[in-house]
Amino acid sequence: MQSNDHIAQTIRLAMEQYFRDLDGETPSAIYDMVLACVEKPLIEVVLTQTQGNQTRAAELLGLNRNTLRKKMKNYDLI
Structure with missing residues (x-):
């Protein structure tokens, strides 16, 4: 099975x-909930893989470095 x-x-x-x-129970705001659950660990793992290099992490994530910092x-990661 491929990673994706x-x-x-x-x-x-x-x-x-x-x-x-x-x-x-009736769910609500599922999209935002899922993004919040996935985004923090995603950023944490990518930062670990890049040894904390935010520029490289932003590149891997396809984000602007300022967006990553925000x-x-x-997520209280800085």
């Missing part, structure tokens, strides 16, 4: 479990 397929399958399984766990600040 593996990530997609992992998210699919997690979301299916999320809906099972709702137990009749996100890092929002």
